[in-house]
Amino acid sequence: MTALAPDPARRRADIAARTLRPDRWWVEPAVTAGVLLAFIAYSTWAAFQNANYYVAPYLSPFYSPCLAVSCVEGSSHTRIVGQWFSLSPALLVLVFPLGFRLTCYYYRKAYYRSLWLSPPACAVAEPHRSYTGETRFPLIFQNVHRYFLYPALVFNVILTVDAVLAFRNAELEWGHAGLGTLVITVNAVLLWLYSLSCHSCRHIIGGRLNHFSKHPLRYRAWTELSKLNQRHMELAWASLVFVGLTDLYVRLVASGIITDPTFF
Numbered sequence: 447m448t449a450l451a452p453d454p455a456r457r458r459a460d461i462a463a464r465t466l467r468p469d470r471w472w473v474e475p476a477v478t479a480g481v482l483l484a485f486i487a488y489s490t491w492a493a494f495q496n497a498n499y500y501v502a503p504y505l506s507p508f509y510s511p512c513l514a515v516s517c518v519e520g521s522s523h524t525r526i527v528g529q530w531f532s533l534s535p536a537l538l539v540l541v542f543p544l545g546f547r548l549t550c551y552y553y554r555k556a557y558y559r560s561l562w563l564s565p566p567a568c569a570v571a572e573p574h575r576s577y578t579g580e581t582r583f584p585l586i587f588q589n590v591h592r593y594f595l596y597p598a599l600v601f602n603v604i605l606t607v608d609a610v611l612a613f614r615n616a617e618l619e620w621g622h623a624g625l626g627t628l629v630i631t632v633n634a635v636l637l638w639l640y641s642l643s644c645h646s647c648r649h650i651i652g653g654r655l656n657h658f659s660k661h662p663l664r665y666r667a668w669t670e671l672s673k674l675n676q677r678h679m680e681l682a683w684a685s686l687v688f689v690g691l692t693d694l695y696v697r698l699v700a701s702g703i704i705t706d707p708t709f710f
């Protein structure tokens with residue numbers, strides 16, 4: 447029997463219906479779009495507030511490191527950006543974590559499906575007539591993801607320092623902790639786990655090696671990162687939601703709406 451040669455002019459199956467799936471395939475992209483849009487709306491609002499981002503000893507992760515001369519007293523690690531910058535200091539730093547998330551392999555899948563419907567789900571036709579993937583402008587810039595990883599790791603170090611500094615009381619005496627300390631510490635841990643589970647990070651550690659046997663340490667690290675990598679999606683969501691909640695917590699305490707319970 448002769449195999450039928452594929453017709454190069456026919457790119458899609460000849461099915462009139464958009465999908466034959468009987469299940470509620472639209473729930474996952476709808477929830478994903480809802481959470482992503484809610485985060486974008488909240489983080490944009492919070493970044494432009496330029497207020498209530500610091501209450502001793504807590505600094506919102508959206509404003510850390512606070513680099514502008516205009517940063518409120520006590521919030522700044524180093525004020526290297528002069529008076530010429532009159533906008534919110536959050537705008538100086540958010541471009542790096544946002545760039546890291548925007549180009550993340552997992553988030554790409556999430557927002558291609560949920561926001562661009564390309565495709566919205568498996569076995570559901572997309573509304574677009576052509577597909578060029580990430581081979582052309584502007585999506586070819588998604589390939590810079592690995593370069594966003596390096597500043598993301600630097601930010602994690604800074605947020606870890608913030609977590610250590612949070613073990614002080616409002617008078618900045620060491621050896622104290624409140625609910626804010628716990629919130630800021632969990633936020634830093636989740637951001638580390640998200641970054642270390644990154645596909646690019648896994649490749650940097652274990653990629654381009656011909657023999658793992660000659661690199662036992664890298665093999666060990668790659669094995670551990672591979673376990674984390676399997677949880678990348680969960681860590682992406684947990685760290686995204688928690689970083690927003692951390693800013694909200696600091697904001698509520700700084701504005702006097704709630705008080706920070708003290709543990710010790």
Ligand code: FES
Nearest residue numbers: 550551552644645
């Ligand atoms: S692949 Fe998601 S952070 Fe790198």
